[in-house]
Amino acid sequence: MADYIAKTPCDGLLPQTIGSLTLTETAVDRMTSFMPWKGREKTASKALKAACGVAFPGPNETSASGDVQAIWTGRGQCFILGVELPDGLSAEGALTDQSDAWAVMSLRGDAAVDVLARLCPVDLRDAAFKPGDTVRTEMQHMMVSVTRMDDGFQIMVMRSFAKTAVHDLTETMKAIAARA
Amino acid sequence: MRIKCPLCGERDRREFYYQGAAIALNRPAPDAGDEAWNDYIHNRENPAGRTKDLWHHEAGCSAWLVVERNTVTHEIYGVELAEDVKRGSKNAD
Amino acid sequence: MRFSAWQVLKEGLTGNKGWTPHWRSPEPKAEYDIIIIGGGGHGLSTAYHLAAKYGGKRIAVLEKGYIGGGNVGRNTTIVRANYFLKGNSEFYSHSLKLWERMEKDLNYNAMHSQRGILNLFHSDGQRDAAARRGNMMINQGDDAILLDRQGVREIVPYLDYDNIRFPVYGALYHKRGGTARHDAVAWGYARGADQRGVDIIQNCEVTGIDIENGVVKGVQTSKGPIKAKKVGMVVAGRSSQVAAMAGMQVPIESTVLQAFVTEGLKPVLDNVVTFGMGHFYISQSDKGGLVFGGDIDMYASYAQRGNLPTTEHVVEAAMTLMPMIGKAKMLRSWGGIMDMSPDGSPVIDKTHVEGLYLNCGWNYGGFKAVPASGDCFAHLMAKDEPHPVAAKFRLDRFRTGQNILDEEGSGSQHNLH
Ligand SMILES: Cc1cc2nc3c(=O)[nH]c(=O)nc-3n(C[C@H](O)[C@H](O)[C@H](O)COP(=O)(O)OP(=O)(O)OC[C@H]3O[C@@H](n4cnc5c(N)ncnc54)[C@H](O)[C@@H]3O)c2cc1C
Ligand SMILES: [Zn+2]
Numbered sequence: 001m002a003d004y005i006a007k008t009p010c011d012g013l014l015p016q017t018i019g020s021l022t023l024t025e026t027a028v029d030r031m032t033s034f035m036p037w038k039g040r041e042k043t044a045s046k047a048l049k050a051a052c053g054v055a056f057p058g059p060n061e062t063s064a065s066g067d068v069q070a071i072w073t074g075r076g077q078c079f080i081l082g083v084e085l086p087d088g089l090s091a092e093g094a095l096t097d098q099s100d101a102w103a104v105m106s107l108r109g110d111a112a113v114d115v116l117a118r119l120c121p122v123d124l125r126d127a128a129f130k131p132g133d134t135v136r137t138e139m140q141h142m143m144v145s146v147t148r149m150d151d152g153f154q155i156m157v158m159r160s161f162a163k164t165a166v167h168d169l170t171e172t173m174k175a176i177a178a179r180a
Numbered sequence: 181m182r183i184k185c186p187l188c189g190e191r192d193r194r195e196f197y198y199q200g201a202a203i204a205l206n207r208p209a210p211d212a213g214d215e216a217w218n219d220y221i222h223n224r225e226n227p228a229g230r231t232k233d234l235w236h237h238e239a240g241c242s243a244w245l246v247v248e249r250n251t252v253t254h255e256i257y258g259v260e261l262a263e264d265v266k267r268g269s270k271n272a273d
Numbered sequence: 274m275r276f277s278a279w280q281v282l283k284e285g286l287t288g289n290k291g292w293t294p295h296w297r298s299p300e301p302k303a304e305y306d307i308i309i310i311g312g313g314g315h316g317l318s319t320a321y322h323l324a325a326k327y328g329g330k331r332i333a334v335l336e337k338g339y340i341g342g343g344n345v346g347r348n349t350t351i352v353r354a355n356y357f358l359k360g361n362s363e364f365y366s367h368s369l370k371l372w373e374r375m376e377k378d379l380n381y382n383a384m385h386s387q388r389g390i391l392n393l394f395h396s397d398g399q400r401d402a403a404a405r406r407g408n409m410m411i412n413q414g415d416d417a418i419l420l421d422r423q424g425v426r427e428i429v430p431y432l433d434y435d436n437i438r439f440p441v442y443g444a445l446y447h448k449r450g451g452t453a454r455h456d457a458v459a460w461g462y463a464r465g466a467d468q469r470g471v472d473i474i475q476n477c478e479v480t481g482i483d484i485e486n487g488v489v490k491g492v493q494t495s496k497g498p499i500k501a502k503k504v505g506m507v508v509a510g511r512s513s514q515v516a517a518m519a520g521m522q523v524p525i526e527s528t529v530l531q532a533f534v535t536e537g538l539k540p541v542l543d544n545v546v547t548f549g550m551g552h553f554y555i556s557q558s559d560k561g562g563l564v565f566g567g568d569i570d571m572y573a574s575y576a577q578r579g580n581l582p583t584t585e586h587v588v589e590a591a592m593t594l595m596p597m598i599g600k601a602k603m604l605r606s607w608g609g610i611m612d613m614s615p616d617g618s619p620v621i622d623k624t625h626v627e628g629l630y631l632n633c634g635w636n637y638g639g640f641k642a643v644p645a646s647g648d649c650f651a652h653l654m655a656k657d658e659p660h661p662v663a664a665k666f667r668l669d670r671f672r673t674g675q676n677i678l679d680e681e682g683s684g685s686q687h688n689l690h
Binding site: 059060074075077121122135136137138143 | 187188189191192194195238239240241242243261
């Protein structure tokens with residue numbers, strides 16, 4: 001059997017530093033989507049907490065514990081990053097493996113917010129978007145999940161969009177850097 | 181135009197997909213007859229003024245929404261999750 | 274007054290003092306044989322054809338605003354006969370033939386210009402579809418040429434032929450297609466109708482339709498009640514409101530379609546180019562402005578102005594197809610209210626009320642239909658039977674599912690056209 005070479009979604013594309021802005025890929029080895037069954041939202045959140053230490057986050061929120069991160073990704077859905085979830089959780093909700101299906105990037109630098117302001121139609125400035133906040137929105141015409149970290153933004157797009165996303169982000173970084 | 185999604189908050193129109201009149205929530209019985217089905221699928225009140233229609237928060241949370249708005253001024257009066265409207269059997273006409 | 278080169282010369286030399294209004298402004302009479310509600314292209318053309326072909330009738334056109342203020346004066350003026358389905362193709366073929374003699378018939382310069390239309394395609398599958406459409410057009414008696422990439426290049430060399438997503442493979446070339454001066458078409462039909470005795474009454478909004486025992490008796494208007502034996506509803510984007518006056522719900526959803534024009538430029542574009550994959554089309558007006566448009570704003574609206582996301586989309590498509598357009602400055606944009614039907618095709622039919630007729634559902638393509646729609650609606654109203662080329666534009670096709678005219682093949686449902 002042939003040996004496949006595992007490549008991360010942004011392999012060969014990142015990291016890039018443009019002016020004082022940096023765009024890097026974040027390696028995430030485990031990512032699972034969790035959608036509680038109808039009517040079991042409360043018990044599902046408890047079970048999730050028992051399994052990996054994070055509660056089911058509310059809309060536009062995240063919850064974290066150590067290296068485990070739960071990001072709200074839509075109505076009745078969150079993604080759990082950084083841990084393998086026990087199968088038993090499926091009694092509380094639908095689990096689907098999303099590992100390798102998403103490109104996860106980090107954008108850092110003082111002007112990072114200006115880059116996203118050109119690409120996403122939501123207010124991501126400090127006053128409106130604090131560390132731990134998250135949104136589902138669009139970046140140009142791509143669906144994205146954007147999360148505020150302490151030192152920048154975590155941006156997730158479906159893996160097949162990786163090259164386009166990196167292109168749009170780096171082109172905008174260049175435009176912003178040129179104005180600095 | 182900006183729509184205030186009950187889950188995500190106020191968002192740009194670009195994030196939403198428009199489906200049409202909220203009559204889509206009132207599906208007739210399979211044997212209701214062709215007049216009822218024709219009214220459901222094709223005929224529309226299409227008011228110049230207050231209306232309720234269905235939008236999908238496609239690039240956001242993926243929820244279906246019932247948006248009450250004005251077709252002349254584009255003013256938005258209220259937005260509810262279609263699920264709540266349907267389950268609460270609120271009138272969606 | 275008859276218009277002629279001689280007249281233009283004479284007036285030019287005598288200070289242009291002899292021109293007279295193109296139509297009268299009469300007060301409404303108490304009663305007419307036929308009332309047409311709506312003084313857009315279709316209403317005026319209907320009145321003209323009624324007067325010209327079925328004489329001896331007292332006819333009025335009631336327009337709530339001014340002539341040319343609706344879609345007839347807001348569209349991007351593309352005139353073509355490249356429809357595919359039986360039911361549509363013979364109608365638009367008839368319409369194009371009427372266009373070709375309109376200026377003579379009306380003694381009016383509508384600046385109808387058969388400059389040719391190129392419908393671009395970008396894949397083998399699309400080429401097949403274009404070839405099939407072209408064959409249908411030729412079978413219908415109209416013209417079509419399948420151009421390869423080189424053929425298109427010779428006509429419009431500056432497109433982005435090697436665009437990564439939409440490389441230009443060729444185009445379906447319809448030489449008899451073209452453009453016209455939109456409001457001149459309204460004015461020409463208004464004048465032609467007026468000369469044949471039709472009363473064109475502006476600033477007269479119809480507010481009610483009088484019906485007794487299932488028979489139409491007249492209308493209520495902002496200028497008082499007017500009696501009529503027959504009434505035709507031809508109000509495009511306002512079809513739902515007027516039909517509601519007769520207790521009808523029609524299969525129409527009203528949406529905004531925008532158009533855009535750049536500052537005047539030297540001639541760069543001799544034809545009409547359509548880029549269906551990007552929902553974009555463009556031509557150059559005689560004044561020099563690049564006139565272009567895209568898709569509808571995609572939600573029910575009567576706002577007569579557009580939303581910026583659609584503008585952005587149209588401009589992106591323009592840059593994709595024709596990067597040089599980035600140098601041009603956009604001057605104006607505007608919107609009109611489209612009467613969108615579920616299958617994208619129109620209705621020219623009787624209603625459940627005797628003497629009340631309906632003409633609607635022109636979507637974003639009713640300008641080219643102005644001559645034939647008027648001819649066929651006049652035929653229906655005068656003779657109480659459909660004109661052969663418009664016989665399939667029935668209102669009950671949605672209920673029965675028979676002869677749905679879904680030209681795009683996307684389904685007979687609102688929001689899909
Ligand atoms: C931006 C744009 C681009 C377009 N491009 C093209 C194109 O390239 N090619 C093409 O073929 N078509 C095109 N169209 C479509 C075309 O313009 C319309 O389908 C067509 O003009 C509609 O028919 P009309 O002319 O009778 O409508 P209108 O001119 O809108 O006439 C309807 C009239 O009814 C009147 N009315 C409404 N309610 C009442 C009432 N209660 N009482 C009295 N009067 C009333 C209105 O004031 C209006 O004047 C375009 C449309 C738009 C907006
Ligand atoms: Zn939402």
